[in-house]
Amino acid sequence: AVAHTVEDQAETFLLRLIRGAGPRGLAGIRPRAGRVVRPLIEIRRAELRSWIAERGHSFREDASNADLSIPRNRVRHELLPYLAQHFSPGIVEVLAREAAIARDDEAYMGGKAIDLAGLIVLRETDSDDGGPRVRVDPIALTSLPSALGSRVARMALDLGAPGRFAGFEHVARFLGFARSARPGGSLSLPGQQAVRLEQEIVLEPAPPRRAADRGSNSFRFPLSIPGEVVLAAQGWTVEAAEEPPQAAGEAGELAVRVLASAVQFPLVVRSRAPGDVVRPAGMMGRRKKLQDLFVDRKVPRALRDSVPLVVDATGRIVWVVGEPVAEGFRPGGASAGVIFLKARRLGGPG
Structure with missing residues (x-):
C-alpha cells in the first residue's frame, strides 16, 4: 500500500493535462494497480496530517518537495492554490472527479479496443531476427472511429516493440500510413518498422544498423x-x-x-x-x-x-x-x- 492522497491525484491530472495527455493519461493515479493499492487516494493531505498528529505519530517530509524547479511542486505550491483562491475552492476534488470519469471512460473504451484488436491485430511467433512480428488489417483499422482506432493502433505498436514509448505522433503517423501507404511502403517507428503488403501491414523489428x-x-x-x-x-x-x-x-x-x-x-x-x-x-x-x-x-x-x-x-x-x-x-x-x-x-x- 502507498499513501497517495487526493491532492496527488489532482496534481497528476493537471500535469498530464498541461502535457497534452489523452484519456488514459488523464485517468491519473489508479486506486489499485496490480498488487499496489492506494487506500488514501480520496483523503485530503491535511486530514492525513491531522490524524497522524492526533495519535502522536511522526513522519518525514522530503526536502525536495519544496523545490519549485520540479513541475509537480510548482503545481502543488503555486497553481493549485491559485485555482482554489481565484476559481474554485473545491478544485482538488473537481480534478480528482475528472480523473475518475476519465478512468471509467478509458476502462470501457480500452475494453472495446481489446476486443477489436483481437480481430484486427495478430501477433505471430518471433521473427527470424528474434523479435515479434505483428500483422495488422489496415482497412479494418482505419474504418474504426478515431477513439477506438487510435487505441487499437497503440496496442499494435506496443506488441511490435514491447517497452518502447509510442506517443501521439507515432500513433498518428502509423494510422496515416495505414490509410495511404502503397504496397512496398515502409515507416520507421520506435524499435520497429511498418511494411505495407498487399492486404496487411507487418510490424517487425527495426533492421540492424549497417x-x-x-x-x-x-x-x-x-x-x-x-x-x-x-x-x-x-x-x-x-x-x-x-x-x-x-x-x-x-x-x-x-x-x-x-x-x-x-x-x-x-x-x-x-x-x-x-x-x-x-x-x-x-x-x-x-x-x-x-x-x-x-x-x-x-x-x-x-x-x-x-x-x-x-x-x-x-x-x-x-x-x-x-x-x-x-x-x-x-x-x-x-x-x-x-x-x-x-x-x-x-x-x-x-
Whole structure:
C-alpha cells in the first residue's frame, strides 16, 4: 500500500493535462494497480496530517518537495492554490472527479479496443531476427472511429516493440500510413518498422544498423514532450521530458536542461543542413557555423551527418547532441519551465 492522497491525484491530472495527455493519461493515479493499492487516494493531505498528529505519530517530509524547479511542486505550491483562491475552492476534488470519469471512460473504451484488436491485430511467433512480428488489417483499422482506432493502433505498436514509448505522433503517423501507404511502403517507428503488403501491414523489428548507413541519409522527426525519437540508422535515441530522466544525474554532455520559455514549439530532431549555425555555450551569444564546430571538436567527417540536432519551430539549434545546450536556452538557477533532453547511444547506456 502507498499513501497517495487526493491532492496527488489532482496534481497528476493537471500535469498530464498541461502535457497534452489523452484519456488514459488523464485517468491519473489508479486506486489499485496490480498488487499496489492506494487506500488514501480520496483523503485530503491535511486530514492525513491531522490524524497522524492526533495519535502522536511522526513522519518525514522530503526536502525536495519544496523545490519549485520540479513541475509537480510548482503545481502543488503555486497553481493549485491559485485555482482554489481565484476559481474554485473545491478544485482538488473537481480534478480528482475528472480523473475518475476519465478512468471509467478509458476502462470501457480500452475494453472495446481489446476486443477489436483481437480481430484486427495478430501477433505471430518471433521473427527470424528474434523479435515479434505483428500483422495488422489496415482497412479494418482505419474504418474504426478515431477513439477506438487510435487505441487499437497503440496496442499494435506496443506488441511490435514491447517497452518502447509510442506517443501521439507515432500513433498518428502509423494510422496515416495505414490509410495511404502503397504496397512496398515502409515507416520507421520506435524499435520497429511498418511494411505495407498487399492486404496487411507487418510490424517487425527495426533492421540492424549497417556501417554504410551511418551518415548517409538526412533525417527529420518531431519530438513531443514527453517523447522519444529513435534513430536506428544513426545509432541514437533522443528523449524529451518535463521532469529529469530517471537515469540522469547532473546534466552532462548527453543530458541537458533547456529553458522552456526560450523555445518555440514544436521541437524537431534532425540532421545537419547547409547553412546551419549555432550559438555555442561560452561564446557570449556569438554564432558559429555548425561545420566549424564539428571541425573544432574533431568530429570525423563520416559521422557528422549522423549527429542529432534538436531544433525549435523557428529553426534555431537548441542542442547539438554531445555539446552543452546552446546559448540562450540555458536555464538559470531554479528556473521554472525546464525541459530535460537526453540522448543515448543504441546498444549502450545513456
